[in-house]
Amino acid sequence: MIHHRAFLSVFVCLATAFSLTPTASAQEIRFDGATFRVVNWDDVRRATELSGEDQVRLFAVYVDVSGGNSTGQLPAVTGSYSVEAGALVFEPRYPPAPGVSYRVVVDPGAVDLPGSSSTLTFDVARPETPPTVVEHVYPSTNVLPENQLKLYIHFSASMSRGEAYRNIRLLDAEGAEVQLAFLELDQELWTRDFRRFTILFDPGRIKTGLVPNLEEGRALVPGRTYTLVIGREWRDANRQPLESEFRKTFRAGPFDDVAPDVSTWRLDVPDAGTKAPVRVTFPEPLDHGLLDGLIAIVNPQGDTLEGSVEIRDDETRWLFVPDDPWEAGNYELVAGAELEDLAGNALNGLFEVDVFEVDETEAVGETESLTFSIAPR
Numbered sequence: 001m002i003h004h005r006a007f008l009s010v011f012v013c014l015a016t017a018f019s020l021t022p023t024a025s026a027q028e029i030r031f032d033g034a035t036f037r038v039v040n041w042d043d044v045r046r047a048t049e050l051s052g053e054d055q056v057r058l059f060a061v062y063v064d065v066s067g068g069n070s071t072g073q074l075p076a077v078t079g080s081y082s083v084e085a086g087a088l089v090f091e092p093r094y095p096p097a098p099g100v101s102y103r104v105v106v107d108p109g110a111v112d113l114p115g116s117s118s119t120l121t122f123d124v125a126r127p128e129t130p131p132t133v134v135e136h137v138y139p140s141t142n143v144l145p146e147n148q149l150k151l152y153i154h155f156s157a158s159m160s161r162g163e164a165y166r167n168i169r170l171l172d173a174e175g176a177e178v179q180l181a182f183l184e185l186d187q188e189l190w191t192r193d194f195r196r197f198t199i200l201f202d203p204g205r206i207k208t209g210l211v212p213n214l215e216e217g218r219a220l221v222p223g224r225t226y227t228l229v230i231g232r233e234w235r236d237a238n239r240q241p242l243e244s245e246f247r248k249t250f251r252a253g254p255f256d257d258v259a260p261d262v263s264t265w266r267l268d269v270p271d272a273g274t275k276a277p278v279r280v281t282f283p284e285p286l287d288h289g290l291l292d293g294l295i296a297i298v299n300p301q302g303d304t305l306e307g308s309v310e311i312r313d314d315e316t317r318w319l320f321v322p323d324d325p326w327e328a329g330n331y332e333l334v335a336g337a338e339l340e341d342l343a344g345n346a347l348n349g350l351f352e353v354d355v356f357e358v359d360e361t362e363a364v365g366e367t368e369s370l371t372f373s374i375a376p377r
Helices: 052-058 211-216
Strands: 002-005 028-031 036-039 059-063 079-084 087-092 101-106 118-124 134-138 143-145 150-155 168-172 196-201 225-230 246-253 266-268 278-281 295-298 307-312 317-322 329-336 367-374
Touching (some): 028 101, 028 118, 036 101, 052 059, 059 087, 134 225, 134 246
Antiparallel strands (some): 002 118, 036 087, 059 101, 079 087, 134 150, 150 196, 168 225, 225 246, 278 317, 295 329, 307 317, 329 367
16 A cells, blocks of 8 residues: 555646647646556656656656655655656655655756755555565574685575675673674675575684684674574565564584585485485584585485475484385485585585695586485385
């Protein structure tokens, strides 16, 4: 629903705008939730012949930050002008945002056209939706290595962009903020649906020998307790704040300099003819964001099986349930070499190792695998 603050309900009359002679038609400013337009003009095409700068002087839309008293300090909203069914239409480059007020200013005199200036303000209502919450922060475990690389924050609904770093803090046991703990990127790391945000501990502070590491040390100190705080002021895609602040308390453990090794994984194999899961247990937690897409099962015919994946027990267990019952035969569990542990150590190398020091003749291939068999019933 679209609401607006004005003396008239949805439009304002511009009795002589854009006409060399008086006209009896009522000229109106309208907003349909996506575009702004002025309708019932006698000579509307004259406006489209103006330069881009003059079009803005004639017909401009502003985000209202001043309560309707002026155009405020923000520049006009960018977009394009066109003529549709006799109306001059302005389409913003980005869709009008819920919870934001927009002020439309029409000023014919600014471009030497007849008519008086008019202003109308529209409010874009927020949808009636439940408050967004932080559903989970991964890793799930409450013991993270000193060289922890990243955290995944999952939300119950899509979030707004550009607000992450001012709403995330890391506190020590005394409640003091750990300064410069995270790497703040201009391009925030979101999934396509804006429901999962990835935050990186500053790799420069993690990796031995780099300047930030030498000057600041790592953000996490083994044996100490920390709390990740996600502020309630972080707004979702509907510009509503989170339902509540979220906190995750954890302890820093020892430095992890051992790469994952598939030979240490334990497989529990189901019976043929069932749809019981294959269970894979790891000796340490692995990266949740990678676990969901970098392990697959290949059947005896060489095809990747379709099914559902579940990750349990603080990311130390991976379960796969096939869409169809298991057939007897030899199978292969295939893991992408990029699969990492919590410290960024991958199947194909340690996070600490400089890429120029890797012996390519000993490098792990694109995948690693384990074979298992399902016996006939």
